[in-house]
Amino acid sequence: MQRMLCGVLLVLVGHAQALDWQDSPAVSRAFAQAGATGTFVLHEVGSDRLQGHNRRRAATRYSPASTFKIANSLIGLATGAVASVDEVFPYDGQPQFLKSWERDMGLREAIRVSNLSAYQMLARRIGLPRMRRQVAALVYGNGEVGTAVDRFWLDGPLAISAVEQAEFLARLSQDRLPLAPAIQAKVREISLLEQGPGWRLYGKTGWATSVEPAIGWWVGWLEQDGKGYSFALNMDIHGPAELPRRMALGKASLRALGLL
Numbered sequence: 001m002q003r004m005l006c007g008v009l010l011v012l013v014g015h016a017q018a019l020d021w022q023d024s025p026a027v028s029r030a031f032a033q034a035g036a037t038g039t040f041v042l043h044e045v046g047s048d049r050l051q052g053h054n055r056r057r058a059a060t061r062y063s064p065a066s067t068f069k070i071a072n073s074l075i076g077l078a079t080g081a082v083a084s085v086d087e088v089f090p091y092d093g094q095p096q097f098l099k100s101w102e103r104d105m106g107l108r109e110a111i112r113v114s115n116l117s118a119y120q121m122l123a124r125r126i127g128l129p130r131m132r133r134q135v136a137a138l139v140y141g142n143g144e145v146g147t148a149v150d151r152f153w154l155d156g157p158l159a160i161s162a163v164e165q166a167e168f169l170a171r172l173s174q175d176r177l178p179l180a181p182a183i184q185a186k187v188r189e190i191s192l193l194e195q196g197p198g199w200r201l202y203g204k205t206g207w208a209t210s211v212e213p214a215i216g217w218w219v220g221w222l223e224q225d226g227k228g229y230s231f232a233l234n235m236d237i238h239g240p241a242e243l244p245r246r247m248a249l250g251k252a253s254l255r256a257l258g259l260l
Contacts, residue, residue: 019043019048019049019050019163019167020050021049021050021051021052022050022051022052023051023052023055024042024256026256026257027051027052027053027253027256027257028053030053030252030256031054031253034245034249034252036236036245037235037236038053038054038216038234038235038236038249039055039057039162039232039233040052040053040054040058040231040232040249040250041058041163041166041231042166042230042253042257043166043167043170043230044227044229045170045173045174045221045228045229045230046228050163050166051257052253053253058162058232059161059162059163061141061142061159061160061161062159062160062161062208062211062215062217062234063154063155063159063208063215064141064158064159064160064165064206064208064217065153065154065207065208065209065217066114066116066204066205066206066207067165067204067205067217067219068140068158069110069114069204070111070187070191070204071140071168072119072122072123072126072153073085073107073111074138074172074177074179074183074184074187075130075134075135075138076107076122076126077179077183077186077187078179078180078183079126079134081122081125081126082107082122082125084106084186085107085108085186085189085190086107086108087107088104089104089105089107089110089118091104091105091117092117094117096115096117097116100113100115101115101116101117105118107122108190111191111204112190114204114205120150120151121150123149123150124149124150127149128145128147128149131145137178138168138177139168140160140164140168141159141160141161141164142157142158143158144159145157154209154210156210162219162232162233162234163232165219165232166219166230166231169219169220169221169230169232170221170230172184172188173188173221173223173228173230174228188202191204191220198225199222199260200223200224201220201222202221202222203218203250204218204220205217205218205243205247206218207237207243213236213237214236214237214238215234215235215236216234216236216237216242216243216245216246217233217234218232218233218246219231219233222254222259224259229254231253231254233246233249233250235249
C-alpha cells in the first residue's frame with residue numbers, strides 16, 4: 001500500500017511540474033489596478049496549461065489557513081470523524097472571534113462562516129495519525145502536519161502553493177481524489193458559493209496571519225458552459241479591512257480571462 005501511494009505521489013508531482021505556464025497580461029493589469037501584491041493561477045481542468053500572474057509566487061508555498069477547511073471536511077468524512085456535513089458540532093459557550101461562530105452548527109454552515117473552533121474540534125476527532133496519512137494521500141502541499149493537530153494549517157508546518165491549490169481542487173472537481181465519490185460530492189456541495197445560468201462557482205477564502213504581511217487566499221473552481229476551471233489567488237493583506245479584496249480581485253482575474 002505504501003509503495004502504491006508513493007507511486008501516486010510521484011505521478012501527481014510530475015504532472016504538476018509538467019504543466020505549461022502562460023503569463024496573462026490581463027490578469028497582471030487587474031493586480032496593478034488593485035495595487036495588490038500577489039498571484040493568481042487558473043487551470044482549465046483537463047488541459048496541461050496554467051494561466052496567471054506572478055509565476056514565481058504561484059510556486060511559493062504558504063500556510064493554507066482556512067482554505068484547508070475543504071481538505072479537513074474531506075478527511076473528516078473519510079475517517080468517520082463526522083457522520084455527515086450536517087452532524088452538529090456543539091458550541092462550548094466560550095467567546096469566539098466572530099459572533100457568527102457562537103452557536104451549534106454542522107460543516108455545511110461552518111465552512112460558509114469559516115468557523116475555526118468547529119474545524120479544530122473536527123481535527124481533534126481525526127487525530128494526528130489519521131490526519132497525517134490522509135494529508136499525504138491527498139498530495140496536499142508539503143504534507144507536513146507537525147504535532148499540533150488543531151493548529152498546523154494556521155501556524156505551520158503545513159504549506160501549499162497556489163499551483164498546488166489549483167491542482168488539488170481540479171482533482172476534487174473531477175472526483176479524482178483517493179476518496180469515495182460520495183464524499184467528494186458532498187464537499188463540493190458545501191463549497192458552492194454562487195450560481196447563475198450556465199455557471200457555478202465554488203471556493204473558500206483564507207487569512208494566514210502567522211507571517212508578515214499576512215497572506216489572503218481565495219481558491220476554488222468554476223463550472224461554466226460545460227467546462228471546468230480551478231483557480232487560486234493569494235495576496236498580501238495588511239489588515240482586516242483588506243479581506244474583501246481577495247474575492248474581488250479573484251473575480252476580476254476570472255473576468256480578465258473571459259470567465260464569469
